[in-house]
Amino acid sequence: MGSARNGHAYSGIPRWLYVPAAVGALFVLLPLAAMLAKVNWAQFIPLVTSAASLDALGLSLRTSAASTALCLVFGVPLAMVLARRPFRGQRLFRAFVLLPLVLPPVVGGIALLYTFGRQGLLGKGLEVAGLQIAFSTTAVVLAQTFVALPFLVVSLEGALRTAGKRYEAVAATLGASPATVLRRVTLPLVLPGLASGAVLSFARSLGEFGATLTFAGSLQGVTRTLPLEIYLQRESDADAAVALSLLLVAVAVAVVGLSYRKQQVSA
Amino acid sequence: MRQAFGKAAALLAAFGLACSLAACGSSGGGATSGSGATEETLTVYAAASLKKTFTGLAKAFERSHPGTKVVLNFAGSSDLATQISQGAPADVFASADTKNMDKLADAGLLDGEPADFATNVLEIAVPPGNPASISAFADLAKPGVKVVVCAPQVPCGAATEKVEKGTGVGLKPVSEESSVTDVLGKVISGEADAGLVYATDVLSAGNKAKGIPFPEAAQAVNTYPIATVGVAKNKELAKAFVELVTGAEGREALADSGFGAP
Amino acid sequence: MSFTMSARVDGRLDAALTVAPGETVAVFGPNGAGKSTLLAVAAGLLRPDAGSARLGDRQLFATGDGGRQHRVPPHWFPPHRRGVALLAQEALLFPHLSVLDNVAFAPRSGGKSRAESRKAARHWLGEVDALELAERRPAQLSGGQAQRVAVARALAAEPELLLLDEPMAALDIHAAPQLRRVLKRVLAGRSAVIVTHDVLDALMLADRVVVLERGRVSEEGPVREVLGRPRSAFAAGLAGLNLMTGTVTAAGLLAAGGQLVTGTPDGEAAAGEPGVAAFPPSAVSVFLELPHGSPRNCFPVTVTELEPHAGRIRVRAGELSADITPAASAELGLEPGMRVFFVVKSAEVQVYGA
Numbered sequence: 001m002g003s004a005r006n007g008h009a010y011s012g013i014p015r016w017l018y019v020p021a022a023v024g025a026l027f028v029l030l031p032l033a034a035m036l037a038k039v040n041w042a043q044f045i046p047l048v049t050s051a052a053s054l055d056a057l058g059l060s061l062r063t064s065a066a067s068t069a070l071c072l073v074f075g076v077p078l079a080m081v082l083a084r085r086p087f088r089g090q091r092l093f094r095a096f097v098l099l100p101l102v103l104p105p106v107v108g109g110i111a112l113l114y115t116f117g118r119q120g121l122l123g124k125g126l127e128v129a130g131l132q133i134a135f136s137t138t139a140v141v142l143a144q145t146f147v148a149l150p151f152l153v154v155s156l157e158g159a160l161r162t163a164g165k166r167y168e169a170v171a172a173t174l175g176a177s178p179a180t181v182l183r184r185v186t187l188p189l190v191l192p193g194l195a196s197g198a199v200l201s202f203a204r205s206l207g208e209f210g211a212t213l214t215f216a217g218s219l220q221g222v223t224r225t226l227p228l229e230i231y232l233q234r235e236s237d238a239d240a241a242v243a244l245s246l247l248l249v250a251v252a253v254a255v256v257g258l259s260y261r262k263q264q265v266s267a
Numbered sequence: 268m269r270q271a272f273g274k275a276a277a278l279l280a281a282f283g284l285a286c287s288l289a290a291c292g293s294s295g296g297g298a299t300s301g302s303g304a305t306e307e308t309l310t311v312y313a314a315a316s317l318k319k320t321f322t323g324l325a326k327a328f329e330r331s332h333p334g335t336k337v338v339l340n341f342a343g344s345s346d347l348a349t350q351i352s353q354g355a356p357a358d359v360f361a362s363a364d365t366k367n368m369d370k371l372a373d374a375g376l377l378d379g380e381p382a383d384f385a386t387n388v389l390e391i392a393v394p395p396g397n398p399a400s401i402s403a404f405a406d407l408a409k410p411g412v413k414v415v416v417c418a419p420q421v422p423c424g425a426a427t428e429k430v431e432k433g434t435g436v437g438l439k440p441v442s443e444e445s446s447v448t449d450v451l452g453k454v455i456s457g458e459a460d461a462g463l464v465y466a467t468d469v470l471s472a473g474n475k476a477k478g479i480p481f482p483e484a485a486q487a488v489n490t491y492p493i494a495t496v497g498v499a500k501n502k503e504l505a506k507a508f509v510e511l512v513t514g515a516e517g518r519e520a521l522a523d524s525g526f527g528a529p
Numbered sequence: 530m531s532f533t534m535s536a537r538v539d540g541r542l543d544a545a546l547t548v549a550p551g552e553t554v555a556v557f558g559p560n561g562a563g564k565s566t567l568l569a570v571a572a573g574l575l576r577p578d579a580g581s582a583r584l585g586d587r588q589l590f591a592t593g594d595g596g597r598q599h600r601v602p603p604h605w606f607p608p609h610r611r612g613v614a615l616l617a618q619e620a621l622l623f624p625h626l627s628v629l630d631n632v633a634f635a636p637r638s639g640g641k642s643r644a645e646s647r648k649a650a651r652h653w654l655g656e657v658d659a660l661e662l663a664e665r666r667p668a669q670l671s672g673g674q675a676q677r678v679a680v681a682r683a684l685a686a687e688p689e690l691l692l693l694d695e696p697m698a699a700l701d702i703h704a705a706p707q708l709r710r711v712l713k714r715v716l717a718g719r720s721a722v723i724v725t726h727d728v729l730d731a732l733m734l735a736d737r738v739v740v741l742e743r744g745r746v747s748e749e750g751p752v753r754e755v756l757g758r759p760r761s762a763f764a765a766g767l768a769g770l771n772l773m774t775g776t777v778t779a780a781g782l783l784a785a786g787g788q789l790v791t792g793t794p795d796g797e798a799a800a801g802e803p804g805v806a807a808f809p810p811s812a813v814s815v816f817l818e819l820p821h822g823s824p825r826n827c828f829p830v831t832v833t834e835l836e837p838h839a840g841r842i843r844v845r846a847g848e849l850s851a852d853i854t855p856a857a858s859a860e861l862g863l864e865p866g867m868r869v870f871f872v873v874k875s876a877e878v879q880v881y882g883a
Contacts, residue, residue: 119457134458135413135441166621172608173572173615174686176638181609184634188625213449217415217442217458224443232445235345236420 032249039246040239047243055221056229057247063137063225064205067144071201074145075152076194080186082153083160101150108146109214116142117215139216140223144205151204152197159193160186199259203252226251309504310338310356312347314363314491316387316447316467320524321361321512328511335504343446344422351496352376358499359508361491363387364422368492378502381494383529384513385521388488389426390466391479392454399460404481407461408436415450415459418443423450426487427463433486451476465489470525490529530689530720534571534589536580542566542744546722548690553721555735555752557767563744564724568692571722572615573608584612584689609638614688618695620675622667628678629654629663635686653681657711673704677711684715691716693723697730709733728756728767740764760805760883762848770807771849774883777804782880790826792878804882812877813851815844816870817861826878828871832863846871 040047047053082094100108116133117123126133133139163186171185172178187194209227216223218232226248234241309328313321318341325337340347340357348367351357352374360377361384362368368381393401399412407414416438417424424443431438444450447464454462455475469478493512495505511517518528535545542563548554558564569575571582573589581591589611591604614635622631630637632650637643654660657677667675676696683691696712697705713733716723723734731738731752738755740748740763748761759765765772775784779800781792790806798804819827830846835858837843842858844851851871863869 113456113458117456117458135415166617166619167623169572169574169608170615170617170621171623171634171638173574173611173613173692174635174638174682175609175612176634177609178607180638184638185623189623191625213445214452217453218418218444218449219440219442228445232418232420232443235343235418235445238349 035242035245035249038242040243043239044243044246047240048247050240052220052224052229053240053244053247056224056226056244057251059137059140059221059224060206060226060248061251063140063144064202066141067148067205068198068202070141070145071149071152072194072198075149075197075201076156076187078149079153079156079160080182083157084165097153098150100147101154105143105147105208105210105212106214109143109211112139112143112146112211112215134215135217135219135223137222140212140225143211143215144208147208147211148201148204151200155193155197155200156190159190159197162193163189195259199256203256206248206252206255307332307335307501307504308338309335309358309501309508310340311359311361311508312340312342312351312355312357312496313359313361314344314347315341316363316465317341317361317491319471320517320520320526323520324511324517327516328508331511332504332507337508354498356498356500357496358501358505359493360496361493361512363489363491365490365492366422368494371494371496376497378495378497378499378505381492382509382513383490384493384517385491385526386488386529387465387467387491387526388480388484389423389430389463390469390484391481392451392462392464392469392472392476393460393479394454394457395474395477397477397479398457401461401479404430404434404483405436407438407463413458413460414438414440415442415444415453415462416440417447417450417463418445421445422489423447423463423465426489429487430463430483434483465525466527467525488527491526530585532571532582532584532690532720534580534582536567536570536577536582538563538566538570538575538577538744540744542570542577544741544744544746546571546739546746548720548722550720551718552737553716553719553723553735554737554739555731556722556724556739556741557726557731557763558741559763562741564741565694566744567741568615568694568722568724571690572613572692573606573611574615576605587612589613612686612689613692614683614686614690615692615694616679616683616696618698620667620670620672620679622670622675622678622682624667626667627663628659628665628667628670631667631678632682632685634682639686649685650681653685654678656684656715657681671704672700673708676700676704676708680708680711680715689720691719691721693721693725695724695726697725697727731756731767738764758879758881759807765805765807770809771813773806773848775804775806777802777880777882781875781878782806788828790878790880791875792826792880793876794880795882798880798882802882804880806878806880808873808878810843810850810852811841813849813853813871813873815851815853815857815861815863816872819870820872826873826875828873830869830871832865832867832869834865835863844869 078097082090113120115121115123116126116139118127118134123133133142167185167189168181171181176184207227209231212223212225213228218224218228226244230241230244230248233244311321311325321339325339328337329335344362344364344367347360348362348370351360351371360371371377372381391401391404391407401407406412416427419425419428441459442453447468450462450464451468451472453459455472466478466480469476493509495502495509499505531550532548537543544563544567546567556564556567566575570577577592579592582589588604589606623634626634629647629650632653633646636646636649651660651663654663657680659674659677659681662670662674662678670678697708700708709730716734723730725731735752738749738752739746740761742761742763748755748764755764756768759768759770759772762772773782773784773790775782777794777798777800781794782790782804784790784806792806828849830849832844832846834845835842838852841852842855844853844863849871
């Protein structure tokens with residue numbers, strides 16, 4: 001805000017705008033500071049390094065990485081189709097794909113339950129095939145992918161539309177097959193958008209709670225991710241809950257901060 | 268909707284103002300809106316499992332005390348205890364366990380001694396049809412049976428642990444939920460073959476779940492205490508409500524919902 | 530490699546185009562005439578509603594012919610299998626690749642090794658005098674440099690047909706001549722189509738001219754003929770000539786408006802056939818009143834515009850224009866809206882069949 005850039009380019013911001021901007025910033029930062037003030041520092045290290053905490057953190061990182069990978073595998077093609085291939089009913093289709101963005105996660109959990117659960121639409125068949133999803137780590141990954149996928153699709157589709165089709169057309173007339181165009185032109189061009197989409201997906205997966213609780217259950221080392229552990233600890237040990245919350249904030253800030261800096265460097 | 272938005276925006280603005288005028292202190296104690304001058308308001312904080320019983324009792328109380336309005340707030344006992352210790356304007360607190368009541372008593376936030384008014388025991392909840400053919404507590408430890416229980420950190424989980432220790436039957440649950448509702452939800456949806464919840468919870472689920480009582484549950488009886496909160500505005504009214512709950516009318520209503528006598 | 534195409538894109542294009550082996554064809558036309566559409570269809574970026582195209586002995590596409598004949602099963606080569614490269618107004622160099630790797634893109638996509646591709650890229654960069662730019666990023670190039678690299682990149686694909694869509698349009702005055710020189714060198718002996726607004730491109734680069742208006746070919750022929758004896762208003766505008774259409778008579782032309790234009794018929798066009806009368810603006814003088822003297826054509830007109838033109842004043846009056854000295858313009862007190870007479874000697878008017 002206050003840093004003096006060379007030459008002071010015209011900003012176009014009316015001065016009074018800084019007041020609500022500051023209130024907005026405080027509104028986000030103060031609760032974090034308040035939480036920081038509540039941390040029991042003497043017990044912090046033992047609290048966050050307990051077996052339950054480490055299990056939860058490890059599980060969160062593993063499942064978030066897996067769901068981010070799933071988001072990439074299915075989200076990239078989805079964004080490509082949405083951005084590059086107009087079809088009838090596309091707006092409606094997009095609205096449904098983005099639905100988890102606005103849906104309460106609990107609703108997502110219920111929907112997943114009726115799909116992959118024991119009595120669910122696909123779950124019944126999977127059960128017969130010997131695949132049980134409920135109460136497994138797979139269920140956690142599915143819940144996280146469900147809520148995180150739209151983040152990747154939205155940011156990648158935006159990047160694809162901004163990049164336009166012209167480079168791809170040029171590449172095609174130079175003899176590059178569609179697969180080559182995708183690999184050597186499209187993806188490198190939208191790499192910043194792809195990276196920020198992946199980071200958002202990872203962050204959303206890390207924070208996922210409602211759908212996991214409803215769909216996957218809660219068992220240490222199997223389905224109890226960091227947010228679930230925090231929710232549970234809150235019942236009995238407020239200090240532990242605060243310490244773990246801080247840990248989650250730190251991990252999220254690290255992930256988002258690191259990738260944002262990387263993007264700025266590459267831009 | 269628009270009102271709610273206005274309120275939130277005003278709150279945010281006030282928040283900004285407060286923060287800019289002075290350091291944000293932990294003042295707590297939100298202002299309550301004074302509605303009718305003639306109307307007396309009694310605020311009751313009660314454990315979520317008491318919802319049905321207390322809603323009925325509150326209506327009866329309003330009938331017998333004209334001009335009184337009972338405001339009910341149902342949530343997890345530990346949440347409610349935390350809120351009260353941070354200055355929430357409760358007149359009566361009814362907890363689902365003695366632990367959270369003791370917390371407030373130790374902090375000197377109660378008016379007089381808490382009174383035990385109900386008990387609750389664990390029951391096995393199974394989906395309609397009982398697909399895993401559960402008939403006794405020991406059946407829950409059979410391989411292949413998917414059991415969901417409460418985590419040890421919450422009261423129903425602590426009770427479960429107690430029963431396990433007493434019987435020597437070690438359960439291998441597929442999930443340890445943080446609330447009774449989540450356990451029951453997984454039984455009702457058929458994801459789990461069985462769950463351990465309170466007798467009252469099975470009753471509230473109606474025909475969507477079937478309850479199987481088991482004798483070992485007696486090893487972990489959960490006692491519900493009720494007390495008047497120290498900051499109560501009208502202590503007479505609060506005491507009258509506590510008397511209603513602990514009296515004959517309260518007993519009958521509690522029994523209807525599956526609670527045992529203290 | 531010879532190229533023939535006929536294509537219909539509903540509402541935008543209904544035209545045929547042929548390019549003889551080694552020939553460069555310039556396509557002219559007003560904005561929205563369908564020039565870019567024509568190139569897009571040839572490159573395979575747009576599917577026409579009907580038509581077909583061949584390049585050498587390969588059928589690039591053949592679709593249903595709009596029901597006029599028996600239905601041909603649709604046949605469509607995607608862009609990357611056509612051997613048709615497209616150079617656009619903007620260079621569109623891939624921003625994430627160095628200049629060298631941009632030019633090496635086509636050989637690499639064609640399956641050559643990295644080393645071989647780069648060797649080829651260096652060769653083509655040399656062809657466009659841009660070898661010293663090899664290690665740069667596209668963002669570090671000027672518009673003219675970028676466009677020359679884009680030419681090298683297109684050539685590196687070794688296309689059998691090269692399409693150029695106004696390659697000079699986005700360049701500044703100084704960069705255009707250099708690129709034009711490069712193009713003159715590399716287009717020699719290649720089959721190419723260049724869309725342009727500049728008559729100089731046609732004169733320097735093209736063997737033949739095609740004029741496209743409202744999606745249809747209004748005129749085509751060798752450059753010298755089209756520019757020397759234009760038959761369409763658009764070509765006449767390019768050549769800088771006034772053009773009137775009508776019917777050839779013994780003494781000249783009976784214009785569409787009923788006016789008799791006296792001139793010198795070229796002898797090929799017989800009386801009664803459709804024809805045109807063409808004369809340069811420099812041959813037109815402007816009078817406020819009807820002058821006397823018989824061997825002259827006199828057109829009553831209303832001045833629509835005055836603009837400087839090569840040291841003189843161009844007086845526009847609808848379709849016709851006259852070039853007069855600034856002094857004469859001042860003396861007449863010309864301004865838009867004035868009714869004046871355009872006068873041109875019969876000897877200056879060429880009449881020929883259209």
